[in-house]
Structures are given as structure tokens and as C-alpha cells.
Amino acid sequence: MTSRWTKLYLTISCMFLLVSCSQASTSVETYTVAKNKTANTAEWEQIATAIKAKDYSTAYKLSSLLAERDDLLAEHNLGLFYSNGQGVKADKKLAIYWYRKAAEQGLPEAQASLGLMYSRGDGVQQDFQLSAQWFKLAAEQGHAESQYNLGTMYAVGNGISQDYAEAVKWYRKAADQKYALAQFNLGAMHYMGQGVDQDYKAAMAWYLKAAEQNLAIAESNIGAMYTHGDGVEQDYKAALSWFEKAATHGSIDAQANLALMYAKGMGIDQDFEKAGKWYRKLALLGDAQAQFNLGSMYATGKGTSKNLVKAYMWWSLAARAADSEILQMARANQAKAEKLLTADQLKRAKEMMLLCQQSNYQQCE
Numbered sequence: 001m002t003s004r005w006t007k008l009y010l011t012i013s014c015m016f017l018l019v020s021c022s023q024a025s026t027s028v029e030t031y032t033v034a035k036n037k038t039a040n041t042a043e044w045e046q047i048a049t050a051i052k053a054k055d056y057s058t059a060y061k062l063s064s065l066l067a068e069r070d071d072l073l074a075e076h077n078l079g080l081f082y083s084n085g086q087g088v089k090a091d092k093k094l095a096i097y098w099y100r101k102a103a104e105q106g107l108p109e110a111q112a113s114l115g116l117m118y119s120r121g122d123g124v125q126q127d128f129q130l131s132a133q134w135f136k137l138a139a140e141q142g143h144a145e146s147q148y149n150l151g152t153m154y155a156v157g158n159g160i161s162q163d164y165a166e167a168v169k170w171y172r173k174a175a176d177q178k179y180a181l182a183q184f185n186l187g188a189m190h191y192m193g194q195g196v197d198q199d200y201k202a203a204m205a206w207y208l209k210a211a212e213q214n215l216a217i218a219e220s221n222i223g224a225m226y227t228h229g230d231g232v233e234q235d236y237k238a239a240l241s242w243f244e245k246a247a248t249h250g251s252i253d254a255q256a257n258l259a260l261m262y263a264k265g266m267g268i269d270q271d272f273e274k275a276g277k278w279y280r281k282l283a284l285l286g287d288a289q290a291q292f293n294l295g296s297m298y299a300t301g302k303g304t305s306k307n308l309v310k311a312y313m314w315w316s317l318a319a320r321a322a323d324s325e326i327l328q329m330a331r332a333n334q335a336k337a338e339k340l341l342t343a344d345q346l347k348r349a350k351e352m353m354l355l356c357q358q359s360n361y362q363q364c365e
Contacts, residue, residue: 040066040074047077060087067098075102076110083113083123092123103134111138112146119149119158128159139170147174148182155185155194164195175206183210184218191221191230200231211245219246220254227257227266236267247278255282256290263293272303283314284361288321292330299333310365312337312349317356 043066050059060081066074079098082091096117102110115134118127132153138146151170154163168189174182187206190199204225210218223242226235240261246254259278262271276297282290295314298307312334319330338346356364 040069040071044073047074056081056087058087072102072105072107072110076107076113079110079113083117092117096123103137106141108138108141108143108146111135111141112143112149115146115149128153130159132159139173142173142177144174144177144179144182147171147177148179148185151182151185155189164189166195168195175209178209178213180210180213180215180218183207183213184215184221187218187221200225204231211242214245214249216246216249216251216254219243219249220251220257223254223257236261240267252282252285252287256287259290259293272297274303276303283317284364286361288318288323288326288330291315292318292321292326292333295330295333299337308337308341309345309349309352312341312346313352313356313365316350316353 043062047059047062047066050056050062060078063074063077063081067078075098079095079102081087082098083095084090096114099110099114099117103114111134115131115138117123118131118134120126132150135146135150135153139150147170151167151174152158153160154170155167156162168186171182171186171189175186183206187203187210189195190206191203192198196202204222207218207222207225211222219242223239223246224230226232226239226242228234232238240258243254243257243261247258255278259275259282261267262275262278264270276294279290279294279297283294291314295311295318297303298305298311298314300306315330315333315337319327319334321327321330341349352365
């Protein structure tokens with residue numbers, strides 16, 4: 001049976017974007033609590049205690065009282081309560097009202113939240129230009145998340161003319177405040193040579209800073225750079241170590257890379273059992289390439305007991321892939337397996353595939 005081991009993944013083409021990328025967007029929607037002494041210190045201590053206890057009803061009521069006294073942080077919190085539906089019924093329009101009230105008086109947290117609402121079209125008509133304007137106001141006050149978001153809008157060209165140099169400028173400001181996603185994107189800009197001269201060593205340096213904060217995508221890229229020898233001496237063992245860290249922190253790319261390295265014996269003794277473990281994790285997330293490879297392992301008995309029924313099931317799932325190469329190879333393997341399976345085995349394989357698919361990969365095998 002044909003087997004297809006994948007290439008190593010280096011995540012550089014799709015940075016963490018605000019709204020247009022498949023990666024999760026950054027959110028600045030965190031409840032604010034006055035840390036410095038203010039005229040409302042006692043009330044803020046009560047709000048902090050209520051939020052910590054997730055007693056949002058009390059926190060909402062106390063914030064409402066402070067908002068009546070024009071406390072900007074309290075006004076921002078009211079926006080969050082209405083946006084999240086915590087302590088009060090969700091109402092996006094009221095969320096916008098309170099964000100705007102605080103934002104127009106210069107509160108960077110509120111400006112950032114308002115920018116995020118405009119970028120998502122959440123409670124307002126989506127408007128990237130207004131989003132960029134609010135992010136810029138907050139960014140100019142040193143708000144790290146807004147500096148990152150503004151940098152991303154410049155990098156993508158959402159609501160503002162694409163300008164890699166400006167993107168680098170704002171990423172650097174946020175990165176200097178140890179904002180991990182900005183450190184990662186700054187590394188990506190250096191890797192690709194966008195807005196700066198291409199410099200793999202600088203890219204590695206920024207990825208390492210982000211990795212210090214356990215950012216999985218940065219850890220995965222460090223592993224890939226060690227594999228390719230980009231800016232560092234090629235070192236498969238170091239790559240494996242970084243992929244393991246990233247995989248533990250949830251990186252799908254790192255999990256795919258680990259499966260490949262164990263399957264090929266790159267930097268470690270070849271171990272199909274461990275390769276199969278990682279392919280199975282990915283296959284249960286709907287990854288067609290992993291489904292195909294897992295089917296091949298069942299067909300050949302590498303790393304698992306030989307089982308052509310399970311192989312056919314996984315190839316059937318992989319045959320639904322958008323990737324034409326995987327689709328064609330999966331169908332070819334299905335056709336070969338159909339000549340070897342009995343009618344009852346083929347029926348069972350199809351039933352297993354259907355159950356796996358209908359249960360959203362909760363009931364496979």
C-alpha cells in the first residue's frame with residue numbers, strides 16, 4: 001500500500017491575525033481593576049474580589065455605581081459585562097455605548113475593546129478603518145495588544161494601506177513589552193524579509209523570546225529551523241525537543257512533525273508506535289494527511305496490529321480531503337483494499353467510517 005509521509009511544517013506564511021486568519025485572534029477583553037490608589041479604592045477592592053470569585057452580578061452592580069461617577073475603568077468593565085453577558089443580559093449595543101464613552105475620554109483599554117468590536121463587526125457594522133483608528137489611539141498610549149493588532153492590520157492591509165515597515169515598527173513596540181504574539185510575528189517578518197532584511201538569526205532570537213512564554217507556534221518554528229538549519233546548525237535532536245514542547249502546548253504542526261520524525265527516525269530511533277500515536281491525535285482532529293498515514297500504518301502493521309478494516313476506514317475519511325493528492329492516493333488505496341476485504345469486512349469498515357464521521361471523531365475504531 002502506498003504511504004505518504006509529510007514534509008516538516010514551518011508556520012511562517014499565516015501569522016496570528018486579527019480576524020482574517022484561521023488562527024485565533026487576540027482579545028483585549030479583560031476586566032480592568034484599578035491598581036493604583038484612587039478615590040474609589042474601597043469599591044475597586046470589592047470589584048476585584050467579586051471578579052476573582054466569578055460573582056459577576058455583584059461586580060456589575062459595583063461597576064455601575066462607579067460608572068455613575070465617571071470612573072473610566074468602571075465604564076470599560078460595563079462594556080465587557082454587556083458584551084460577555086456576565087452579571088447582566090448580553091447587549092452588544094450597550095457594550096459599544098460604554099466602550100465608546102470610556103474610549104472617547106482616552107482610556108486605552110476601552111479604545112482597544114472598541115477597535116476589536118469594529119474589526120469583528122460585533123454590535124456594530126464591521127469597519128476595519130475605524131478599527132485601525134481605535135487601535136492606533138490605544139497603541140500610541142503604549143497598549144501592547146493594540147500595538148500588536150495595529151501591526152497586524154498594517155501587515156495584512158486591513159483598513160489601512162499594507163506597509164510591512166509599519167507592521168514591524170508596531171510589532172517591535174509590543175514585543176519590547178514582552179507581548180508573545182508580537183515577538184512571534186516579528187520573528188516571522190525577519191524570517192520572510194518583510195519590512196526588514198531577511199535574517200534567520202534575528203528570526204530565531206524573536207521566536208526564542210516568544211517560546212520563553214510557552215507560545216506553541218514559536219516553539220514549533222524553532223524546531224523547524226533546527227531541522228532545516230536556518231540560522232542555526234542543523235540539529236534533529238534539538239528540533240525534536242522543541243517539537244515535543246510545542247506539541248504539549250497544542251501545536252498541530254509540531255504534532256505532525258513529531259509523527260514524521262518518529263516515522264523516519266530523524267534525530268531519534270525509528271519508532272512507528274510513537275509516530276502512530278501522533279498521527280492518531282491528528283486524525284481525530286480531522287487532519288486528512290494524518291488519516292491517510294494512519295490507514296497506511298494499519299495496512300502494513302507498522303506501529304500497530306495489521307488491520308485492513310481500520311485501514312480502509314481511515315482511508316475513506318482521508319478521501320474526503322480537499323487536497324487532491326491525498327484524495328487520489330486514499331481512493332487508490334481504498335480500491336486495492338476492496339479487492340482484499342470480504343463483503344462483511346467492507347460493510348463493517350464503512351459503518352465504522354460513518355460512525356466516526358457522525359460523532360465528530362468521538363467514536364472511531
